[in-house]
Amino acid sequence: MRRHGVGFRRRIPPLERFRLEGKPVFFIRHISMREGAGFLLPGTRGSEIHERVAPGPGEAVIEKHFPNSFFQTDLLAALREKGVSECVICGAMSHMCIDATTRAAREAGFACTVVEDACATRDLVFSGESVPTASVHAAFMAALNGVYARVVTLEEYVAGRKQER
Numbered sequence: 001m002r003r004h005g006v007g008f009r010r011r012i013p014p015l016e017r018f019r020l021e022g023k024p025v026f027f028i029r030h031i032s033m034r035e036g037a038g039f040l041l042p043g044t045r046g047s048e049i050h051e052r053v054a055p056g057p058g059e060a061v062i063e064k065h066f067p068n069s070f071f072q073t074d075l076l077a078a079l080r081e082k083g084v085s086e087c088v089i090c091g092a093m094s095h096m097c098i099d100a101t102t103r104a105a106r107e108a109g110f111a112c113t114v115v116e117d118a119c120a121t122r123d124l125v126f127s128g129e130s131v132p133t134a135s136v137h138a139a140f141m142a143a144l145n146g147v148y149a150r151v152v153t154l155e156e157y158v159a160g161r162k163q164e165r
Contacts, residue, residue, distance in 0.1 A: 014088060014115065014157060015053060024082040027053075027061045028069045030097060067100035076108055086111040088157070089149070090118035094140045102149050112149035115157050116141045 018025050031047050032040035039046030055061050064073050079087070087105045089098060089112060098119050105112050121140070124131045145151040152160070 014090075014118075014154070017158075018088075019056060024079075024084060025056070025059045026075065026078065027055045027059060028073075028075070028091070028097070028101070029061055029063050030067075031063055031065060033065050067096040068104045069097065069101040070104040070108065071100075079110070084110070086113065088113045088115065090115045092120040094119045094121035094137045095124065099140050099144065102144050106148045112144075113157065114141065114144055114149045114151045115154050116151050117153050 015025065027049055029047065029049055030040050031042050049055065049061070060078055062069065062073050062075050062078065064071070064075075066072065069075050087102075087110045089102050089105070091098060094116075098114065102112050102114055116137070119137070119141075121133055121137045123133050124136050141151045
């Protein structure tokens with residue numbers, strides 16, 4: 001199974017920048033309650049936040065059980081409490097959690113930016129046909145871009161942040 005994205009190979013510069021600027025950082029930990037989920041079941045490696053992007057002191061970790069990070073969690077209340085108006089979204093999986101969370105965030109009134117090369121996905125199979133990782137990722141980023149989010153590369157995001165200063 002191939003995965004797309006670089007977000008889990010190295011520390012994500014926007015994370016460091018957010019920390020240095022004192023901006024709120026929220027980690028979402030997916031714990032599946034669905035039998036057979038395997039990778040995301042409680043106590044498995046898949047249910048843990050990757051050590052390269054581990055939460056720092058005082059950073060919120062919100063546990064979820066569904067792809068949409070807002071569904072049956074306190075994420076919306078936590079974002080509003082911190083006065084957040086824009087969500088910068090990255091992680092896994094592009095075709096599930098990134099997609100569902102970005103759409104929900106936009107529908108809740110947040111401006112959204114998805115850092116596409118800090119997201120991961122995998123090959124999928126539909127009607128017996130294999131859909132390659134790169135195609136899965138491109139299709140979901142294309143669907144989010146414009147209406148639901150501004151989809152950018154990590155380089156574009158960092159360059160844009162420099163221009164804002």
